[in-house]
Amino acid sequence: MTKTVFIDGKKIEYEGNKTLLEIARENNIYIPSLCYHPKLGPASMCRVCVVEVEGMRGLQPSCATIPAEGAKVLTNTERVIEARKTVVNLLLSNGNHNCLSCEVNGDCELQDAAYHLGIEIPAFLIEQPEERDESGVFILRDPGKCIKCGRCIEGCNRLVVNEVLDFGYRGGEIKVICDNDIPMGESTCVQCGECVQLCPVGALIDKKAIGKARTWETHTVRTTCPYCGVGCQLELHMKEDQIVRVTGVEDAQPNQGHLCVKGRYGYDFIYSGDRLTTPLIKENGVFREASWNEALDLVAGKFKQIIQESGPDTLAGVSCARSSNEDSYNMQKLFRGVFGTNNIDHCART
Amino acid sequence: MTEAHPVASYFLKRALKKGAKLIVVDPRNQPLATRADLFAQIKVGSDIAFLNGLMNVLITEDLYDKKFVEENCEDFEALKSKVLEYSPEKAAEISGVPIELIKEIAHTLASIKPAMACYTLGITEHTCGKNNVMSVANLQMLLGNMGLESAGVNPLRGQNNVQGACDMAALPNVYPGYQAVTSKESKEKFAKAWGNPNLSEKVGLTIPDMMAGLVTKKVRGFYIFGENLANSEPNIAHVEKELASAEFLVCNEIFPTETTRFAHVVFPSTAWGEDDGTFTNSERRVNRVRKIKEAPGMAKPDWWIFKEIAKRMGYDWESNSAQEIWDNEVSVLAPAYGGIKYSRIEKDGLQWPCPTVDHPGTKFLHKEGKFSRGKGLFKAIDWTPPAEVADNEYPLMLSTGRRLFHYHTRTQTSRVGLDQILSEETADISFADAEHLGIENGEYVMVSSRRGSVKVKARVTEQIPPGLVWMAFHFREGNANWLTNNVFDPETKTAEYKACAVKIEKVK
Numbered sequence: 032m033t034k035t036v037f038i039d040g041k042k043i044e045y046e047g048n049k050t051l052l053e054i055a056r057e058n059n060i061y062i063p064s065l066c067y068h069p070k071l072g073p074a075s076m077c078r079v080c081v082v083e084v085e086g087m088r089g090l091q092p093s094c095a096t097i098p099a100e101g102a103k104v105l106t107n108t109e110r111v112i113e114a115r116k117t118v119v120n121l122l123l124s125n126g127n128h129n130c131l132s133c134e135v136n137g138d139c140e141l142q143d144a145a146y147h148l149g150i151e152i153p154a155f156l157i158e159q160p161e162e163r164d165e166s167g168v169f170i171l172r173d174p175g176k177c178i179k180c181g182r183c184i185e186g187c188n189r190l191v192v193n194e195v196l197d198f199g200y201r202g203g204e205i206k207v208i209c210d211n212d213i214p215m216g217e218s219t220c221v222q223c224g225e226c227v228q229l230c231p232v233g234a235l236i237d238k239k240a241i242g243k244a245r246t247w248e249t250h251t252v253r254t255t256c257p258y259c260g261v262g263c264q265l266e267l268h269m270k271e272d273q274i275v276r277v278t279g280v281e282d283a284q285p286n287q288g289h290l291c292v293k294g295r296y297g298y299d300f301i302y303s304g305d306r307l308t309t310p311l312i313k314e315n316g317v318f319r320e321a322s323w324n325e326a327l328d329l330v331a332g333k334f335k336q337i338i339q340e341s342g343p344d345t346l347a348g349v350s351c352a353r354s355s356n357e358d359s360y361n362m363q364k365l366f367r368g369v370f371g372t373n374n375i376d377h378c379a380r381t
Numbered sequence: 382m383t384e385a386h387p388v389a390s391y392f393l394k395r396a397l398k399k400g401a402k403l404i405v406v407d408p409r410n411q412p413l414a415t416r417a418d419l420f421a422q423i424k425v426g427s428d429i430a431f432l433n434g435l436m437n438v439l440i441t442e443d444l445y446d447k448k449f450v451e452e453n454c455e456d457f458e459a460l461k462s463k464v465l466e467y468s469p470e471k472a473a474e475i476s477g478v479p480i481e482l483i484k485e486i487a488h489t490l491a492s493i494k495p496a497m498a499c500y501t502l503g504i505t506e507h508t509c510g511k512n513n514v515m516s517v518a519n520l521q522m523l524l525g526n527m528g529l530e531s532a533g534v535n536p537l538r539g540q541n542n543v544q545g546a547c548d549m550a551a552l553p554n555v556y557p558g559y560q561a562v563t564s565k566e567s568k569e570k571f572a573k574a575w576g577n578p579n580l581s582e583k584v585g586l587t588i589p590d591m592m593a594g595l596v597t598k599k600v601r602g603f604y605i606f607g608e609n610l611a612n613s614e615p616n617i618a619h620v621e622k623e624l625a626s627a628e629f630l631v632c633n634e635i636f637p638t639e640t641t642r643f644a645h646v647v648f649p650s651t652a653w654g655e656d657d658g659t660f661t662n663s664e665r666r667v668n669r670v671r672k673i674k675e676a677p678g679m680a681k682p683d684w685w686i687f688k689e690i691a692k693r694m695g696y697d698w699e700s701n702s703a704q705e706i707w708d709n710e711v712s713v714l715a716p717a718y719g720g721i722k723y724s725r726i727e728k729d730g731l732q733w734p735c736p737t738v739d740h741p742g743t744k745f746l747h748k749e750g751k752f753s754r755g756k757g758l759f760k761a762i763d764w765t766p767p768a769e770v771a772d773n774e775y776p777l778m779l780s781t782g783r784r785l786f787h788y789h790t791r792t793q794t795s796r797v798g799l800d801q802i803l804s805e806e807t808a809d810i811s812f813a814d815a816e817h818l819g820i821e822n823g824e825y826v827m828v829s830s831r832r833g834s835v836k837v838k839a840r841v842t843e844q845i846p847p848g849l850v851w852m853a854f855h856f857r858e859g860n861a862n863w864l865t866n867n868v869f870d871p872e873t874k875t876a877e878y879k880a881c882a883v884k885i886e887k888v889k
Contacts, residue, residue: 360710
């Protein structure tokens with residue numbers, strides 16, 4: 032059934048049960064939000080997404096408001112802007128929101144909100160931030176940049192169900208903690224990085240990305256993870272030919288944006304200085320470098336000789352379950368179509 | 382699943398939060414076991430007895446899906462008479478799972494549909510691996526848990542493209558798309574496509590037979606593409622003897638490995654991210670992988686290396702990129718991928734069977750109980766113990782697996798910082814055995830089997846029941862494969878990585 036809502040006087044028709052924030056986003060109407068993430072649903076924590084709804088008392092969080100039929104909504108009144116400004120100002124004063132060297136500068140939802148509201152300098156005195164937690168092998172926690180939106184906690188508990196992060200303490204002391212408030216590196220955290228992917232600011236950072244690139248210098252390439260058989264879809268954030276960081280592709284099958292420690296942080300083996308870079312031929316028990324032509328001629332010649340002397344079934348090959356379909360296809364084609372043997376296998380049986 | 386397929390485990394854990402029931406059957410009290418509604422801590426290698434016991438309860442108490450069995454299956458009587466030999470009492474005695482728990486698991490399974498059975502190598506890496514798989518299939522057919530979404534028999538594939546390597550026919554008995562090499566029709570089709578009338582109709586060798594052939598010289602030329610057999614195969618000392626006796630060994634690799642030491646020629650390959658292509662995941666979904674950088678030095682794509690060898694032996698292959706290979710050969714020759722083209726898998730991949738370009742792909746198999754062979758065939762299966770069991774000399778059972786923070790022989794994960802989290806192998810043992818042997822957590826011990834010994838740190842944990850030692854094979858030092866038994870399932874030729882007898886001694 033088609034429903035109607037009026038946002039800033041504009042008539043919008045939509046289908047299904049949707050929140051005001053969702054409807055606004057679908058129609059390119061910007062409402063700043065911090066605690067909301069499409070994967071997590073409404074949280075109504077930060078109050079940055081408030082709007083005025085005619086006939087409703089007080090300001091409504093658009094992330095959690097499902098409009099009545101024909102509702103009239105205002106997203107830009109003075110009252111709304113003032114409320115948002117107060118919230119963002121308070122958040123900015125509660126820590127060290129210095130964008131100069133922040134890894135997410137340019138890709139930060141708090142920065143977007145401040146920009147939208149025209150806040151250059153926080154209106155209140157800035158509190159001394161807590162020290163950073165550098166104990167995680169791949170994840171850096173910077174509580175000074177945390178806005179307590181709870182997205183990391185929700186993701187850790189509800190999405191990947193690793194159940195490490197939670198809010199600890201009360202009132203002004205409230206903060207995100209690992210287990211019973213121990214350093215991340217000593218906690219039960221498995222460094223899956225879901226929290227980093229969900230963090231709207233720079234409070235959770237991929238350590239490997241630090242100093243590699245500004246967010247606007249990178250482009251993304253979608254690919255498939257090289258580790259297990261789940262086949263997670265990865266977004267590689269690239270600066271030239273360097274992977275800066277890896278995120279899961281939201282909404283993609285099969286992983287719906289989630290990754291594990293290997294998929295998110297296990298990528299840089301390809302840049303290792305130990306890579307093999309030339310064909311090698313063993314002579315007197317020692318490898319020496321060779322040209323492709325020399326090495327290929329040697330192998331083809333030896334295989335031909337073996338086939339002539341003792342038949343194709345004295346050749347055998349093991350293909351690779353890590354490499355692509357196309358590579359395996361060509362290898363079995365070589366054995367069957369050129370050598371004339373079915374002695375081709377791979378590790379599926381182990 | 383939390384260690385080897387972590388992302389799949391997120392979805393499972395989420396389902397539990399929504400009220401799904403979980404039954405875990407595992408020798409280890411692993412992380413999912415603590416979340417399970419029912420946990421059967423089974424003795425290593427007793428799966429068939431346990432499963433037969435469940436089916437015994439389902440049949441004797443008349444709890445199975447009679448309609449599904451009658452309409453979609455055959456040889457039920459043979460199954461019935463076999464599982465009647467496995468009373469809950471007998472199943473409990475062999476498996477160590479209490480009688481009451483066996484009954485409760487059977488009752489729970491009978492009360493829920495659909496239920497999916499997931500397993501990995503704990504089922505297959507036994508001398509009775511094939512029978513283990515068929516027993517799981519027996520159970521799921523008996524429960525009518527086939528041909529439904531979220532049901533079925535679901536082996537979670539360990540490697541990113543082990544499904545694809547099978548589909549592409551890196552197997553000795555089939556052409557791409559599981560077309561038998563013994564079939565005249567298939568032979569003619571591929572002979573024509575590949576321009577060679579002399580294709581062999583003889584089923585080829587499996588890895589263990591190839592390796593044995595290196596010693597007997599039945600195999601004179603051996604080509605290993607991207608596998609580190611010297612660390613990953615059971616009984617390393619024996620494997621290295623086999624590799625060392627190779628007359629001519631060629632490797633395609635991205636790094637020097639324990640295996641390339643034995644090679645006569647090594648070709649440098651492109652790694653992940655240095656070429657385009659496709660991987661096929663556990664759900665039969667063909668996904669794209671993309672090139673993001675140039676390969677270092679002179680490294681080349683593996684498909685190119687094979688093409689260049691073919692050229693030097695008189696065959697000039699036309700396809701000159703991964704996309705040309707897939708679009709013009711694979712998807713043309715294998716009917717199940719007929720509808721999968723690169724242009725269709727730019728975003729989410731497609732699940733085969735996908736025979737035509739307007740086919741949406743297939744989410745689950747055997748829909749409405751229609752099996753590939755027609756009817757689902759029950760198999761009467763007897764339990765057989767592992768080839769080697771604990772005795773006075775080697776009183777503990779060793780089982781092996783993978784850990785979250787590394788991948789296989791660490792060719793890749795030793796170079797990405799994961800060593801900072803997990804820097805060496807451990808032998809995981811129970812508190813009871815640690816106390817009995819006077820071993821402290823973190824102390825170095827010698828673990829020995831009839832095939833070798835390794836010095837490794839003991840990790841004393843509640844996950845492990847008395848009598849069991851559990852290890853992985855990520856590290857060369859302390860690698861479980863110095864100990865594992867190179868005995869194989871007679872048909873699948875899968876090695877019994879999951880069970881052998883060992884002893885533990887203090888290091889003096």
